[in-house]
Amino acid sequence: MKQIDVCFTPDLLHLHTIENTIVVVADVFRATSCMVTAFAYGVKSITPVATIDECRLLQERGYMAAAERNARKVEGFELDNSPFTYMNEQIRGADIAMTTTNGTLAITRSRGAVKVLVGSFLNLDAIANFLKTEPYDVMVLCAGWKGRVNLEDTLFAGALVDRLKDNYAMAEDSAIMAWRLYGQGKDNLIGYMSNASHIRRLQRLGIQKDITYCLQHDLYDVIPVLRGNALVGMEG
Amino acid sequence: MKQIDVCFTPDLLHLHTIENTIVVVADVFRATSCMVTAFAYGVKSITPVATIDECRLLQERGYMAAAERNARKVEGFELDNSPFTYMNEQIRGADIAMTTTNGTLAITRSRGAVKVLVGSFLNLDAIANFLKTEPYDVMVLCAGWKGRVNLEDTLFAGALVDRLKDNYAMAEDSAIMAWRLYGQGKDNLIGYMSNASHIRRLQRLGIQKDITYCLQHDLYDVIPVLRGNALVGMEG
Numbered sequence: 516m517k518q519i520d521v522c523f524t525p526d527l528l529h530l531h532t533i534e535n536t537i538v539v540v541a542d543v544f545r546a547t548s549c550m551v552t553a554f555a556y557g558v559k560s561i562t563p564v565a566t567i568d569e570c571r572l573l574q575e576r577g578y579m580a581a582a583e584r585n586a587r588k589v590e591g592f593e594l595d596n597s598p599f600t601y602m603n604e605q606i607r608g609a610d611i612a613m614t615t616t617n618g619t620l621a622i623t624r625s626r627g628a629v630k631v632l633v634g635s636f637l638n639l640d641a642i643a644n645f646l647k648t649e650p651y652d653v654m655v656l657c658a659g660w661k662g663r664v665n666l667e668d669t670l671f672a673g674a675l676v677d678r679l680k681d682n683y684a685m686a687e688d689s690a691i692m693a694w695r696l697y698g699q700g701k702d703n704l705i706g707y708m709s710n711a712s713h714i715r716r717l718q719r720l721g722i723q724k725d726i727t728y729c730l731q732h733d734l735y736d737v738i739p740v741l742r743g744n745a746l747v748g749m750e751g
Numbered sequence: 752m753k754q755i756d757v758c759f760t761p762d763l764l765h766l767h768t769i770e771n772t773i774v775v776v777a778d779v780f781r782a783t784s785c786m787v788t789a790f791a792y793g794v795k796s797i798t799p800v801a802t803i804d805e806c807r808l809l810q811e812r813g814y815m816a817a818a819e820r821n822a823r824k825v826e827g828f829e830l831d832n833s834p835f836t837y838m839n840e841q842i843r844g845a846d847i848a849m850t851t852t853n854g855t856l857a858i859t860r861s862r863g864a865v866k867v868l869v870g871s872f873l874n875l876d877a878i879a880n881f882l883k884t885e886p887y888d889v890m891v892l893c894a895g896w897k898g899r900v901n902l903e904d905t906l907f908a909g910a911l912v913d914r915l916k917d918n919y920a921m922a923e924d925s926a927i928m929a930w931r932l933y934g935q936g937k938d939n940l941i942g943y944m945s946n947a948s949h950i951r952r953l954q955r956l957g958i959q960k961d962i963t964y965c966l967q968h969d970l971y972d973v974i975p976v977l978r979g980n981a982l983v984g985m986e987g
Contacts, residue, residue, distance in 0.1 A: 523900065527762055530898045662766045664759065666924040688902040688947050692932060699935050711924050 518652045519679055520686035521672040521693045524659035525621050537651045538628040539642060541635065541671040542658035544717060545596050546583070546618025547739075548635040548729040552598040554748035555637075555735040557607035561746040563619035564612055573612035580612045586716055597725050610745075617658040622741065625656055633739035633746060636671060640733040641751025643678035653683060655693075666696075666711040667729075670704065673697025674732075704730045754888045755915055756922035757908040757929045760895035761857050773887045774864040775878060775911065777871065778894035779903040780953060781832050782819070782854025783975075784871040784965040788834040790984035791873075791971040793843035797982040799855035800848055809848035817849045822952055833961050846981075853894040858977065861892055869975035869982060872907060876969040877987025879914035889919060891929075902932070902947040903965075906940065909933025910968075940966045 522531055541547055550561055564570050567582050567589055574580035574592065581594035588595045594606075596615060613619055625631045629651050634642045646653055655675055657668035673693035676685060685691050700707030705727065708714050717726055739746040758767055777783055786797055800806050803818050803825055810816035810828065817830035824831045830842075832851060849855055861867045865887050870878050882889055891911055893904035909929035912921060921927050936943030941963065944950050953962055975982040 523759065524763070526766065527760070527898070527900075530762065660924075662763070663923055664763075664925050664928065666927060669924075669928065685946070687899055688896075688905075689900050691902060691947060692900065692905065692928070695932060695935060696928060699931060710921065711927060 516684045517650070517682060518686040519676055519683035519690055520652070520654040521676065521689040522654055522656045523664040523669060523689055524657060524662055525624055526659070526662040528624060528656065531654060533625065533628040533654060535651060536628055536654050537630045537632065537646065537649060538625040539632045539634040539653060539655045539675065540618065540621045540625055540658065541655060541668045542615065542618030542621060543635055543667040543671050543729055545598060545725055545729055546613070546615040546658065547633045548637055549596060549598045549601060550633050550739050550746060551635045551637045551735055551737060553601040553606060553611065554737040554739050556601050556603065558601070558748070559608050559610055561611045561613055561739065562744055563622045563746065564614045565620060565623060567614055570612050570614040578612040579606065579609045582613070583615045585616060586720055597722065598728055599725070617660060621656050621658040626741070631741035634671060634675065636674065636730055636732050637734045638736070638738055638751065639674055639678065641736045641738050643675060645738055645751050646679060647682050653679070660712065666708055669693045670697050670700060670708070674701070752920045753886070753918065754922040755912055755919035755926055756888070756890040757912070757925040758890055758892045759900040759905060759925055760893060760898055761860055762895070762898040764860060764892065767890060769861065769864040769890060771887060772864055772890050773866045773868065773882065773885060774861040775868045775870040775889060775891045776854065776857045776861055776894065777891060777904045777907040778851065778854030778857060779871055779907050779965055781834060781961055781965055782849070782851040782894065783869045784873055785817070785832060785834045785837060786869045786975050786982060787871045787873045787971055787973060789837040789842060789847065790973040790975050792837050792839065794837070794984070795844050795846055797847045797849055797975065798980055799858045799982065800850045801856060801859060803850055806848050806850045813846070814848040815842065815845045817847065819851045821852060822956055833958065834964055835961070853896060857892050857894040862977070867977035870907060870911065872910065872966055872968050873970045874972070874974060874987060875907070875910055875914065877972045877974050879911060881974055881987050882915060883918050889915070896948065902944050905929045906933050906936060906944070910937070
């Protein structure tokens with residue numbers, strides 16, 4: 516039976532071998548939810564970069580650009596880190612450069628995997644259905660917060676474990692833990708997360724609307740997948 | 752309000768500052784449960800060491816010695832890594848040297864904290880009551896399995912968070928996650944952990960009796976605490 520593993524944070528990636536594995540990166544609030552939304556609205560590519568300087572460089576070459584640090588938009592970039600930014604005719608066909616506190620790093624560190632997919636609750640079912648047709652083991656890489664584990668990405672991992680539990684064995688306790696937490700919280704994810712650190716951080720910034728949006732399941736069929744240095748959209 | 756934090760594995764210790772914190776180390780199956788049992792049965796000191804060679808050296812100097820790797824006793828040491836080994840008149844007043852796959856390393860890496868305490872379900876209440884009287888923040892360090900998170904140590908962390916929730920705020924999502932998991936599993940911990948990796952590992956070794964024993968709450972009042980290089984017993 517294929518195995519599904521969960522890595523709670525990029526700071527534990529050294530414990531995992533990903534060469535023969537499909538990695539699903541999740542940064543639910545909000546980077547990967549933005550990416551999925553962007554592809555659903557017709558973006559052509561998203562290039563994740565590590566630094567604000569690299570992002571600016573690509574912007575100068577004609578990319579639309581988004582930069583976020585500590586959950587806030589960085590000055591001088593046209594796109595925000597809110598998914599609502601991407602619900603916009605202007606972005607159809609665009610090449611986007613993006614750097615975020617956690618999510619883009621998690622993607623670039625996953626190079627070396629068989630495939631790197633971008634996951635969120637918004638495309639959960641598309642991801643699950645695609646994986647069922649693949650012969651490889653799966654690892655969900657939670658982006659976390661500056662190396663720390665967080666609840667929302669773990670819950671996404673648990674949701675994917677739940678959708679795949681008839682097709683994949685849980686590799687380690689982290690998969691069991693994520694699955695248990697999702698089972699406990701799934702009927703009221705917002706209430707369940709009410710005391711989580713990033714929820715409080717986002718609420719201080721007044722973006723409850725984004726939280727509600729990012730927790731919706733199965734809104735889009737698109738799966739962003741890494742090709743070379745850029746993500747492109749693949750229909751699930 | 753004081754804060755309680757949970758570090759899921761020693762491989763995430765670099766994200767935490769412990770200088771002004773009391774660290775509670777947990778390796779429920781079975782190192783810290785053994786240590787608590789040993790002090791309850793009158794051991795004078797336990798010196799945790801990193802390598803089998805160091806353990807042998809102390810043995811040659813007259814220590815009783817225990818060495819475990821991959822959940823198995825290492826040849827040439829008199830004490831096993833089962834708590835039942837320590838329920839024995841022979842160990843009263845003994846100085847013990849011990850090396851284990853995960854637990855002893857977690858202890859030695861916690862040097863630098865205000866205090867390093869050894870926790871298990873067996874002395875949960877003693878630990879909780881002691882901490883309530885202290886002015887410091889607390890971090891539970893789960894020993895995990897070779898850097899990976901595990902369910903049983905996380906559940907212990909959650910149990911301690913639960914006992915302290917009126918006195919300490921949960922510092923980060925890891926504390927919330929541990930607390931949620933304990934709340935979900937506490938009424939039937941053995942059943943709840945039935946598919947966990949280390950439970951399966953231990954069951955293959957035929958030590959169900961140890962598992963049942965290590966999950967008992969509040970059996971002893973003793974708290975092993977690190978003084979210099981050795982643990983000594985402190986009444987809770």
